[in-house]
Amino acid sequence: MNDKHRLIEQHGYIKQQEDGLYAIRVRTIAGNLTSVQLHNLADLSDRYGNGQVHITTRQSVELHWIPEKKLDSIFQEINELGLLIAVRGPRILTVIACPGIRLCKKGICNTINLATQLDALMVGRSQPSKTKIALSGCPNSCAKPQINDIGLHGVIVPIADSGCIGCKTCETVCKFKAISVQDGKPHIAVEKCIGCGLCVRICPNHALHIHKQGYSLYMGGKIGRKPILGNKIFTVIPEQEAISYIEIVLHVYNQLAYKNERIGDVINRIGLNSFLQEILQHVPEC
Structure with missing residues (x-):
């Protein structure tokens, strides 16, 4: 497999039920797109697909009915337009977030800022299994942090x-x-x-x-066929240290996980206390 096809394999295309047709997934940062980006996505859908644009539950955008022979060219255009190709497989996927303090009167933390940093630092990084991160600006938890591998909400x-x-x-x-x-x-x-x-x-x-003031941090949540509600492991971590704490959780996860094992599955296998003890060894104040 050459580098170009490896790139496509690692990113956002999904086989549809119809032979030879695919859905292309473009990720956003915290669900935000400019009007220019929206126009460009509409144009891509008109020229490559059937004019339909679908918003996913993880704040990405899907373009449907893309013929297989056009995959290379649409991925090239997506890159040239500065749009972000979604990530799939055993990696850190799109970071979803509510608008946070920038927009919502209930917001406590700047979720958009953190989501932007996490997208640049972590999205696409290889993991034992797919890893999802969600950020909410307050305990209302609109981005559902408790059902993500790593979730934070403002507090x-x-x-x-x-x-x-x-x-x-x-x-x-x-x-x-x-x-x-x-x-x-x-x-x-x-x-x-x-x-x-x-x-x-x-x-x-x-x-x-x-x-x-800061974030509550959860780990081990997921949905799917066997849903797991995440465990709150820190009640308040400083907002400016959120990335460091997430890195610690990911480090321990990578050390302990088997192939294709989500964070919640690791916790179920070894026990929450064992997982948490490993984390606390890397937290300076603990």
Whole structure:
């Protein structure tokens, strides 16, 4: 297999049911495309396929009904247009993300920035099996980080300070009853708090502050025929250190996994505690 065909084999084409026809997959960064890129994708679909454009669940774009004889030329055009060919097989796949703090009022972290860095650093890297990463800007988890091999969502840990006026606004807005006003001061039930930070934002007298802010990190989630819900292994990691933590998880995964074994399958085989102990050996503060 020559280099050109190896490149195509490793990237986003899928055989359709009809003989000789393929779907081509183009990835995005956090689901974002410019108007020019959209026009170019529409033009490619018109000239090579049947004019249909499909948005995948992982924020990629598929062009359907591409004849096999046109695969080389469409891949060449995709590259020339600066579009990103999707990745498939035993590699780190497209990083999906919600808009995060750039757009959403509930956003805590800059998911777009992190997704852009991860795309440049990691997407396409060989792994024991396909590896999916998802980023959400807050605990609402719109990008479903808990069902990805590695998932992160933004989190704020609040802390009470002086200045409470007893309005109980924080009690009212907290859907998880994690905060109550007692003796003129907010009291936070840490075990109930999900880290949305709404109480901090809404306090009229600034009696609540951010104690910690960053990402919660999950690993081992997946869907498919045997779904697994990911395990939260860190409640709060600093936003600027998220890449380092992801690298640690990937390093341990590569050391422990058999061929074609997802992170969740490794955890099921050796146990969460064993996997976590390996991770903690590489975390400086642990």
